[in-house]
Amino acid sequence: MAEPQSLLTRVTGAVLSLLLVGGILVALVSWANGRAAARTAYDRLLLGAANDIAESISIQDGVPLTALPVSAFQLLAQAPDDRISYAVRGPGRELLTGQEDAPRPRLRSRGVEPVFFDADMQGEPARFVEVTRRFAERDFSGGVTVTVGQTMRARNAMAIDLSRSALLTVGAAGLALLLISVFVIRSAMRPLVAMAGDLSARDPHDLTPMEPAGVPAEVAVVLEAMNRFMARLDRQLEAMRSLISDTAHQLRTPVAAIRAQAELAVEEEDPERLRGATAKLLARTRSLGGLLDQMLSRALVIHRTEAVAREPVDLRDVALDVLDSADPELLSPGAEVALLIGEAPVTVLADAFSLQEAAKNLLANSLRHGKPPVRIGVEAADGEARLWVGDAGEGPPGDLMDRLGGRFERAAASGGQSAGLGLSIVKAVAGAFGGRVEMARGADGFRVALVLPLAEADA
Amino acid sequence: MIRLALLLACLALPLRAQEAVMQVGSGATWMLLRSTTDARIFRPVLEAFLAGHPELSVRYEQWGSNALYAQSSADCAAGRAGADAVFSSAVQQMVELVNRACAATRRSALTAALPPSLRWRDQLWGLTREPAVTIYNRDLVPPADVPRDRFALLDLMRQKPDAYRGRIATYDIEASGLGYLFAFTDSLQATTYGALLEAFARTGGVATCCSAELIRDVSAGRFLIAYNVLGSYVAAAAPRNVGVVLPEDYTLFLSRGYMIPAHAAHPEAAAALLDFLLSPEGQTALSRAGLIHAAAPAESGLQQSAMRPIALSPTLLVGIDRQRRAQFAAQWRDAFGPGEGLP
Numbered sequence: 001m002a003e004p005q006s007l008l009t010r011v012t013g014a015v016l017s018l019l020l021v022g023g024i025l026v027a028l029v030s031w032a033n034g035r036a037a038a039r040t041a042y043d044r045l046l047l048g049a050a051n052d053i054a055e056s057i058s059i060q061d062g063v064p065l066t067a068l069p070v071s072a073f074q075l076l077a078q079a080p081d082d083r084i085s086y087a088v089r090g091p092g093r094e095l096l097t098g099q100e101d102a103p104r105p106r107l108r109s110r111g112v113e114p115v116f117f118d119a120d121m122q123g124e125p126a127r128f129v130e131v132t133r134r135f136a137e138r139d140f141s142g143g144v145t146v147t148v149g150q151t152m153r154a155r156n157a158m159a160i161d162l163s164r165s166a167l168l169t170v171g172a173a174g175l176a177l178l179l180i181s182v183f184v185i186r187s188a189m190r191p192l193v194a195m196a197g198d199l200s201a202r203d204p205h206d207l208t209p210m211e212p213a214g215v216p217a218e219v220a221v222v223l224e225a226m227n228r229f230m231a232r233l234d235r236q237l238e239a240m241r242s243l244i245s246d247t248a249h250q251l252r253t254p255v256a257a258i259r260a261q262a263e264l265a266v267e268e269e270d271p272e273r274l275r276g277a278t279a280k281l282l283a284r285t286r287s288l289g290g291l292l293d294q295m296l297s298r299a300l301v302i303h304r305t306e307a308v309a310r311e312p313v314d315l316r317d318v319a320l321d322v323l324d325s326a327d328p329e330l331l332s333p334g335a336e337v338a339l340l341i342g343e344a345p346v347t348v349l350a351d352a353f354s355l356q357e358a359a360k361n362l363l364a365n366s367l368r369h370g371k372p373p374v375r376i377g378v379e380a381a382d383g384e385a386r387l388w389v390g391d392a393g394e395g396p397p398g399d400l401m402d403r404l405g406g407r408f409e410r411a412a413a414s415g416g417q418s419a420g421l422g423l424s425i426v427k428a429v430a431g432a433f434g435g436r437v438e439m440a441r442g443a444d445g446f447r448v449a450l451v452l453p454l455a456e457a458d459a
Numbered sequence: 460m461i462r463l464a465l466l467l468a469c470l471a472l473p474l475r476a477q478e479a480v481m482q483v484g485s486g487a488t489w490m491l492l493r494s495t496t497d498a499r500i501f502r503p504v505l506e507a508f509l510a511g512h513p514e515l516s517v518r519y520e521q522w523g524s525n526a527l528y529a530q531s532s533a534d535c536a537a538g539r540a541g542a543d544a545v546f547s548s549a550v551q552q553m554v555e556l557v558n559r560a561c562a563a564t565r566r567s568a569l570t571a572a573l574p575p576s577l578r579w580r581d582q583l584w585g586l587t588r589e590p591a592v593t594i595y596n597r598d599l600v601p602p603a604d605v606p607r608d609r610f611a612l613l614d615l616m617r618q619k620p621d622a623y624r625g626r627i628a629t630y631d632i633e634a635s636g637l638g639y640l641f642a643f644t645d646s647l648q649a650t651t652y653g654a655l656l657e658a659f660a661r662t663g664g665v666a667t668c669c670s671a672e673l674i675r676d677v678s679a680g681r682f683l684i685a686y687n688v689l690g691s692y693v694a695a696a697a698p699r700n701v702g703v704v705l706p707e708d709y710t711l712f713l714s715r716g717y718m719i720p721a722h723a724a725h726p727e728a729a730a731a732l733l734d735f736l737l738s739p740e741g742q743t744a745l746s747r748a749g750l751i752h753a754a755a756p757a758e759s760g761l762q763q764s765a766m767r768p769i770a771l772s773p774t775l776l777v778g779i780d781r782q783r784r785a786q787f788a789a790q791w792r793d794a795f796g797p798g799e800g801l802p
Contacts (some may be wrong), residue, residue: 068783070647081580083558084773088782099559099780122560243737 019174034162038155044169049075050148053132062139079154091142122424207234243299305432315346315378322359340377348452350433358429361422363391388449477520483515484509490728494546507744524549524636535561544729549636551775553716563719569737576770585714585752592690593704608708609651616658626683631666641687643778660794694749712768
C-alpha cells in the first residue's frame with residue numbers, strides 16, 4: 001500500500017501547480033501587456049519624431065526642403081541604443097533626404113493618418129511610421145511622406161521590464177500564499193495531533209468521550225463520530241460485562257443445586273428415590289438450559305439493537321412467526337393461544353429478530369404465569385403499534401408489577417422456573433427502538449404490550 | 460623586439476585616399492587600423508599596445524575623415540573585410556556607420572565602465588578627450604586682443620576689422636569631417652554661431668584644410684587667430700609662438716570614435732586594441748600623445764559647465780542628413796566664399 005500522503009504535501013503541491021499555471025498565464029498576459037504598453041509608448045515617440053520632421057519641411061523654389069530638426073532625433077534617442085532609419089520622399093516617391101533603404105508601408109495612407117508598420121532594418125526587426133504632409137503651394141503641390149523607424153531594443157527591454165515586475169509581484173504573492181497555507185494547515189492539523197496524543201495516552205479501558213472544545217467544526221465532526229463510536233463500544237463492552245457477571249451470578253446457584261442433587265443421587269441406594277432424584281436433576285438441568293437460552297437471547301437482542309440496521313417489520317408477521325415457532329414445551333398441553341390481528345400491516349422500523357425474541361418472551365410469560373385463554377394480538381392506534389399478549393388472570397401483584405422488567409426480578413410464582421429475564425428483554429427491545437412496555441389489567445384480564453412508534457410510511 | 464617600419468607617403472594616388480601608411484610590430488597577424496589621427500602622434504600608442512601583444516602587427520593607415528567615411532561605408536555596403544578597426548575624429552560619420560549596422564558588438568568590463576555619452580550600442584566607443592580651441596600667434600596678437608571666449612572674438616572682429624581681415628582662419632567644413640562636426644555642434648550650442656559666421660563674412664575669414672596647416676600658418680604669422688582647432692594637434696606640434704585658448708563660454712570636447720567593422724577580418728585583434736586603449740596603460744599612452752586633455756579645471760581654467768563633450772548619440776545623424784548638410788554648407792559657404800582647400 002502506498003504511503004499516506006500528508007495534507008501539507010497535497011496542499012503544497014496544489015498551491016505550487018496553481019502558481020505554475022498562474023505564473024505561466026500571468027507571464028503570457030503580462031508579456032502581451034508589456035509589449036502593448038511599450039509599443040504604445042515608443043510608437044508615440046516615433047510619431048512625434050516623424051511629425052517633427054514633417055513640420056520642418058518647407059518649400060523653397062518649388063522643392064521641398066527638410067531642415068532636419070535635432071529635437072526629432074532627441075526624441076528618438078529616448079531609446080538610446082536603437083538604430084534609426086528615416087526618409088523624406090516627394091510625391092513621386094523620390095527620395096528627398098534620408099536613407100534610400102528606409103522601407104515603405106505596404107498600404108499607403110489615404111489621408112493624413114499616420115501608418116505604423118513593422119519591417120526589417122538591416123536585418124534587424126524594426127518599427128516604422130509614415131506620416132504624410134500635404135502641400136498646396138503656388139510652386140509645389142502634393143504630399144511629402146516622412147518615414148521614421150527604429151529598432152526594437154528599448155521596446156523589448158521595456159516589455160521585459162514590465163512583465164518581470166508583474167511576475168515578481170505574482171511570485172511574491174505566491175510565496176505568501178504558500179507560507180500562509182502551510183501555516184493554516186499546521187494550525188488546522190494541531191487539534192488532530194492533540195487528539196491522537198490524547199487517544200494514545202489513554203488508559204485502554206477509558207472510553208469516555210473526548211472534549212470537543214476548541215476544535216474546528218470539520219474536526220468536531222470526526223470527533224463526534226469517534227465519541228459516538230466509543231460510546232457504542234462502551235455500551236457493548238458494558239453489555240458484555242453484564243452478560244458475563246449475570247452468567248456467573250445466575251449460573252452459580254443452579255449449578256450448585258445440580259451438583260448437590262447429583263451428589264445426593266450418587267449416594268442414593270434406593271432405586272425408587274434414585275429415580276426421583278434423577279428426575280429433579282433433569283428438571284434442574286432443563287431449567288438451567290432455559291436460563292442460558294434467555295441470557296443468550298438477551299445478549300443477542302442487546303447486540304442487535306446496537307449493530308443491526310433497522311428495517312420495516314410488520315408486527316403481524318412477528319406474531320405469526322412467534323406462534324409458529326413457539327416452543328411446544330412452553331405451550332401447556334391443551335392450552336390454546338388466540339391470534340388477534342387485523343387486515344392492514346402494522347409496520348415499525350426495527351429488527352425482526354429482536355421483536356420475535358421480545359414477543360416470544362411475552363408469550364412465554366403469559367403461558368407460564370397467566371390463566372388461559374392466552375391471546376396474542378397486533379394493533380395500531382394514534383401513531384403507535386402494539387404487540388400485546390394477554391391472559392385471563394389478574395396479572396402480578398401491584399408492588400411486583402412496578403419492579404418487573406428489572407433483571408432477575410421474578411415473581412414468587414415462578415418457582416425457580418425462570419430467571420426473570422423475559423420482561424427485561426422486552427424492555428430492552430422497547431428501549432432500543434424508541435418504544436415502551438405497557439402493562440394493564442382490563443375486563444378480560446391482564447395484558448402486556450410492546451408499544452413501538454409506527455413507521456412513517458404507514459402513519 | 461619590435462621592428463618599426465615607418466612609411467610616410469604623401470597622398471599620391473587619388474583613388475587610395477590614405478594620407479600616410481605606417482607598419483608597426485613584428486607579429487605574424489596583421490591588423491589594419493584606419494584612423495584620422497596623425498600617424499606620428501599615434502605611433503607610441505601602438506608601440507605600447509604591441510609590447511603586450513607580440514603576436515600582432517599593425518598596419519596603420521592615416522586617412523582624411525571624409526575619405527575614411529566613404530571607404531568604410533563602401534566596405535560595409537559591399538560586405539567586404541576592410542579595416543579591422545576604424546578610429547575617426549568625425550564621430551558623426553562613425554555614428555552613421557553604426558546606425559547602418561556596419562559595426563560589430565563588443566562588450567567588456569572596460570567598455571561597460573565608459574559613461575553612456577562615450578559609448579553607443581556597444582559598437583562605438585569614445586576613447587579620447589580633445590578640446591576644440593582657439594589658437595593665436597603670441598608674437599603678433601597683443602595680449603589684450605587674445606579672445607578668451609567667442610564674445611571676445613566677435614568683439615575683436617567687430618572693433619578691429621582691418622587688423623584681422625583675412626587673418627582669422629578655421630577648418631573648411633566641406634573638406635574636413637571634424638571641422639564640419641565642430642561647426643555643426645557650434646550651431647546647435649549657441650546663437651554665437653550665426654554671429655560668428657556673419658563676422659567671418661565681414662572680416663574675410665579663411666576656411667582651410669587640416670589642423671597641421673592651420674597651426675603652421677598661425678605660427679608663421681600668415682593667420683593671426685584660428686578658431687575651433689583640435690587642441691591635441693596644437694599640443695603635439697607645439698610651436699612656441701602659438702598660444703592656446705579654451706573658450707570660456709563653452710569648449711567642445713571631442714572623443715574620437717573607435718569602431719570594429721562588422722566584416723572585420725581580425726575582430727579579436729581590434730577588440731584587444733580597444734581594451735588596451737581603455738585600460739589605464741592605454742589611457743596613459745593616449746594622454747602622453749596629447750589625445751586626452753587633462754580634465755582638472757585648475758589646469759584649463761574652465762568651468763565644469765563650460766565643458767561640452769560631444770556625446771556619441773544618434774542625434775549626430777542630423778549633421779549627416781543630405782539636405783540639412785547642404786543647407787548648412789550653403790550658409791557656411793555664403794560666409795567664407797568658395798573654398799580654397801581641397802576641391
